[in-house]
Amino acid sequence: MTQAGISTASIAPLARPARPREDEKLWRWLSFSPALLLMLAMGALPLVNLLATSFFDVTWTSGSANWQPVGLAHYRELPADPLVAAGITNTVLFALGAVFGQLVLGLILALLVTRIPRGKVFFRALFILPILIPGIVVGAIWKLMLNYDFGLVNQLIGFAGLTAQDWLGDSGTALLSVIAVDIWHWTPFCFLLFLAGIEALPNDIYEASRMDGASPWQDFRYITLPLMIPTIAVTAAFRLVLAFKVFDEVYLLTGGGPGTATEVISFTLYQRFFTEDKVGYGAAMAIAVIFVISLLLIIGLQGRRLGRTA
């Protein structure tokens, strides 16, 4: 039988990909298995161990560990823990506030640097400086800057005739201060990604819009922003995941205080697991945190996929 002069019998073998032979499949699995086993050992085993620990109470006597099974008791305790409740609320506020600030500032800086004709390298280097500073140094810098008695910030607002504030010690300003420090520290990350994204946008669209008489705002609103959505989505997802894990800034600047004003979930976890040595309970808290962060990551990636489809 022929169709348009071509024998179907002659094209059939070409259309169907050749099926791998059994020994080839086996060879593929064999060559892949070391990497798979390594990944399992590095990633899954600690998680399984953490999960198993979360069902026990661990105490020490005569130099040996005693493992007492407690079932789901630790998971049931979590919602009643006042620090966990405060930690979740503050972590969400911190993550949303900090990431929003970083995205907006990062985008503005990237747009400004793209438009300057000369000195791009200088400004790029200048803006990424904070990201190069180790967290411990960031903590020291800002602890001094925000000090009530002799901090630079209070001295500056003193020159302006305003009253000194206890930025890190007042319940009303402590979390905002930590968010501001995080924005200062991590905006360069967003700036770098946005700058790369903007510089990769096709020029011909902008040329066409200029020929149509579009204003710079219209350029941004109808060309740059829509084309940058995937980059913004990925940056936001990365930053959200990192912001949910915030620890060093809180630990160094406020220690979770005053009261529970800056208590974040990683800090609570640190206290319960390490300071108080409640290994089982801390493991349950860690599993819960990992679950939430994984969920966020999945949502973020799904969002990116939907963005691409759109």
Add this chain to the structure above:
Amino acid sequence: MPFTLNRRQALIGLGAATLASQARIGFAQTPAAPISIVINQSPWLASFSATVDLYQKETGNKVNLEVVPFDGMLEKQRNSVRASQGDYDILILNSGWFVEMYYGGFVTPITEIDPGFTLDPGIFTLGDTIYFDAEKKNMTPEGKLMTLPIQPNIPMLYYRGDLYQEKGLKVPETFEELFNNAKALQNPPQMYGIVQRGARGANTVSYDFYPYLFGMGGAVFKDQTAGDYSVVLNDDKGKAALDYYLNLAKEAGHPKTASQDQAQIVQALVTGHCAHASLVIAAYSTMDDPKQSAVVDKIEYAPTPHAPGLQPGPALGHWLGGVAHNVPDDRKRAAVAFLSWFQTRDAQIANLKAGGIPLNATVYEDPLADERQNRWMKPLAAALPHAINPYAFPEATEVVAVLELGLNRAIAGEITAVDALNSMSDDIYKIMEKYKYKTAELPKLTA
């Protein structure tokens, strides 16, 4: 044939005999095994290090100091003692976690390693925290000798002697006198009458609050030594102590007491902006260091105040040296040899001269204690016998976390003193009940 030696043979023989005798001396003084001590980066590290150097010079024994920041110290020690073989022979244990190490069986009693070991009678036993009875779960001299004090740290009242002289003030013994003096010197922001350590931390505001609580006759638990962990924090004395503490901060203290930590108090003192502070004695060396202080020779020391008719109640913030359970026997013996030397009067005189705080009471009777730079010694010697161990059970960190949060919230004005005391007592009661201690709680305080 008579046995004769010529001069050359005689000289060779004499030389050989000398060498042999030297070898015997060397054998008799076989150096102990090298040991490793884990210690935190602290203001007294330099003096301890100098004393260790002297030990090495005198004995030829080798000691390695593993210096770690305070924050990572407990984790390092936990990791070492929970391994099959430990990295550190001597653990320098803080008052915050030595009980955990005793209960966990991580410290080998000194007298089990060397049954002939005798404690120098001059050594401060610091609330008998150097002993532990594993069966009765208490710390009395009837228990085994577990550790030796390394640093007898307690809070003392630091005050500006020059300002006292100027204003004709009397050194405060009671809380009322402290309040009046602090109020008299309060002139913010140039001078704060007192700066309290009100921030929330690992053992920050609670440690600052204990001398007020204990000095007013209050306590967290009814009788720990007798095993009665009934929570009495929210009794009348607890209420009086917290009311006083808050009022002192409000009337004569720093306007932002809720965010003041130890580093900030030291800063306020050395920059000349603080008239009083309750601070660990280990910080004394900073006060007279012209490189770090603007108030050289102006700070004086006194035991923390108390209510009339009572004694001072400084809480122990001391450091103890214990031998890890999971190190080889020869290293355990070498560790005890070091501790045995360290407790002697001579070693403690050397420790003092290097800037340390002696742990042997006889040193406080030495003429050195009368020297101007050592003016903190007599008040410290007077306060040390009253030092109180706040916690004698291994789950204390959970109780401290509750106190840190509740006290900090009260100081920050988030909740009232009554609410803070009631909620803290309730949480502490739940902790003690969970771990099956004999406990009870008082009726709630009413405003």
